[in-house]
Amino acid sequence: xxxxxxxxxxxxxxxxxxxxxxxxxxxxxxxxxxxxxxxxxxxxxxxxxxxxxxxxxxxxxxxxxxxxxxxxxxxxxxxxxxxxxxxxxxxxxxxxxxxxxxxxxxxxxxxxxxxxxxxxxxxxxxxxxxxxxxxxxxxxxxxxxxxxxxxxxxxxxxxxxxxxxxxxxxxxxxxxxxxxxxxxxxxxxxxxxxxxxxxxxxxxxxxxxxxxxxxxxxxxxxxxxxxxxxxxxxxxxxxxxxxxxxxxxxxxxxxxxxxxxxxxxxxxxxxxxxxxxxxxxxxxxxxxxxxxxxxxxxxxxxxxxxxxxxxxxxxxxxxxxxxxxxxxxxxxxxxxxxxxxxxxxxxxx
Amino acid sequence: xxxxxxxxxxxxxxxxxxxxxxxxxxxxxxxxxxxxxxxxxxxxxxxxxxxxxxxxxxxxxxxxxxxxxxxxxxxxxxxxxxxxxxxxxxxxxxxxxxxxxxxxxxxxxxxxxxxxxxxxxxxxxxxxxxxxxxxxxxxxxxxxxxxxxxxxxxxxxxxxxxxxxxxxxxxxxxxxxxxxxxxxxxxxxxxxxxxxxxxxxxxxxxxxxxxxxxxxxxxxxxxxxxxxxxxxx
Numbered sequence: 001x002x003x004x005x006x007x008x009x010x011x012x013x014x015x016x017x018x019x020x021x022x023x024x025x026x027x028x029x030x031x032x033x034x035x036x037x038x039x040x041x042x043x044x045x046x047x048x049x050x051x052x053x054x055x056x057x058x059x060x061x062x063x064x065x066x067x068x069x070x071x072x073x074x075x076x077x078x079x080x081x082x083x084x085x086x087x088x089x090x091x092x093x094x095x096x097x098x099x100x101x102x103x104x105x106x107x108x109x110x111x112x113x114x115x116x117x118x119x120x121x122x123x124x125x126x127x128x129x130x131x132x133x134x135x136x137x138x139x140x141x142x143x144x145x146x147x148x149x150x151x152x153x154x155x156x157x158x159x160x161x162x163x164x165x166x167x168x169x170x171x172x173x174x175x176x177x178x179x180x181x182x183x184x185x186x187x188x189x190x191x192x193x194x195x196x197x198x199x200x201x202x203x204x205x206x207x208x209x210x211x212x213x214x215x216x217x218x219x220x221x222x223x224x225x226x227x228x229x230x231x232x233x234x235x236x237x238x239x240x241x242x243x244x245x246x247x248x249x250x251x252x253x254x255x256x257x258x259x260x261x262x263x264x265x266x267x268x269x270x271x272x273x274x275x276x277x278x279x280x281x282x283x284x285x286x287x288x289x290x291x292x293x294x295x296x297x298x299x300x301x302x303x304x305x306x307x308x309x310x311x312x313x314x315x316x317x318x319x320x321x322x323x324x325x326x327x328x329x330x331x332x333x334x335x336x337x338x339x340x341x342x343x344x345x346x347x348x349x
Numbered sequence: 350x351x352x353x354x355x356x357x358x359x360x361x362x363x364x365x366x367x368x369x370x371x372x373x374x375x376x377x378x379x380x381x382x383x384x385x386x387x388x389x390x391x392x393x394x395x396x397x398x399x400x401x402x403x404x405x406x407x408x409x410x411x412x413x414x415x416x417x418x419x420x421x422x423x424x425x426x427x428x429x430x431x432x433x434x435x436x437x438x439x440x441x442x443x444x445x446x447x448x449x450x451x452x453x454x455x456x457x458x459x460x461x462x463x464x465x466x467x468x469x470x471x472x473x474x475x476x477x478x479x480x481x482x483x484x485x486x487x488x489x490x491x492x493x494x495x496x497x498x499x500x501x502x503x504x505x506x507x508x509x510x511x512x513x514x515x516x517x518x519x520x521x522x523x524x525x526x527x528x529x530x531x532x533x534x535x536x537x538x539x540x541x542x543x544x545x546x547x548x549x550x551x552x553x554x555x556x557x558x559x560x561x562x563x564x565x566x567x568x569x570x571x572x573x574x575x576x577x578x579x580x581x582x
Contacts (some may be wrong), residue, residue, distance in 0.1 A: 051442060055477055062510045131530070196451075199444075199447070199448065199451075200435075200451065202440070203437055203440070203448050206437035206438060206439055206440060207435045207437055207438075208435075209399065209435055210431060210435040210436065210495075211448075212399065212419045212420055212494075213397065213399075213419065213422065213423065213428070213429045213430075213435075214420075214448050214449055214451045214452075214495065214499070215420045215421075215423030215424055215432050215452035215499060216420055216448075216451055217418070217420045218420070318439075
């Protein structure tokens, strides 16, 4: 891998892609459709019961939370601890919007968008002062912010229902809605990170001074990444409200922020598939292990410790999954050694 | 081209740069030499906009640039190779170079990358390699290549010889000379006074935040007080 034969390839940008872009999109869309169909079938045919269906939907919500936190933790390289705060903003704003509007698909989408925008704006407001700080200082500031949000919700009983909770939220979040939003979130993040803006965000993680010396407006991109992360957390919060049908401030505490962070770290910071896997396992596992009663938290903790000892960079490191990439690799293997160059490109990615 | 007029820079209450003025003309190699802590890097960081000056002005090609954010200065044709190289360790060589051209249109980048590879064949060999696996000398070349990607009028180099073996230092300085011949004006900050003065047109000697001497580089090389302080007798 370290010795790339450069003389073999005349062009600086030899095309590594065997499959063209439209075909790539088509393959991915088909894969998504198949997954969606399978999901619908196992739920409607009663292959998994209602408890497991709820767990599945919760997994979806936590996937959105984990991949969105991965923007600021994995890609931007900061350590915010207030993700549950943004989730809460989205959840309450979305739920209140839903309750104020009549029932319907269009209104559901408007509610989700409003929730995302509200959380994104709060993200900008918090991000501008917070991102002047680094590391543990940023962590403490965002932690404090998350708590402030929760306290505000408790102390506005007329609007938010306070500690007794906000009830009778329209239960919009069925499998299809959550599934589509998981896919949308992943797609948005993926395209953002592959763009010029994504590169700028990554370069800030790598070296802030060098990024500035390359002409990148580091403040702008830090706040942008942070608020996109917050906005998506807001959408996840709104879906969470639509799933539970009720919201309680206690669901957005400091430990919930930590939980999401654990998912990102366990999956591998900067790996989207890592966040997806870790969010799935860490949401499903405690629920599936109900029969072990209080021992289940021990298993959960042991799992975390083991991963951190044996794979400190997280389950997936920074690897990212690409279905079409895998298919290409298979094609190259079948064709054999004739496409040496392309193989090299894959290996180095 | 670059005119620094009576700048004062503070780190908190510490007065780091005390009324420094100097000029760089088009086509020159100018070097700032001085011991550790003399304020060389502070001056560069002030010029590039990473640090604010409390008073005084910095003007580049007739425009006052102090107070303008560092990332905007790059687009005006002033590039800095920061101290300690600071390449993007987890990106490949090619990606590092592409980042350097961030301020430019993507259509123009290919030619510039080819130019950089021509000047640094080592980088071309390793273009898909992650920058963290390069040696110190190669990283320095990459940092310089990255700065060149913004097509700068003036290239500022901060201690390019730092931590490199003597033979590599010579290579790097040869490259700096070539770059200058190709039309890039260079402001070089160095502790290695001998090397820096041997390629420079003019030099400024810094001591604890003040310029104490300025002269033609060849004169400084033979100046007794400079010899004593920096060149080992």
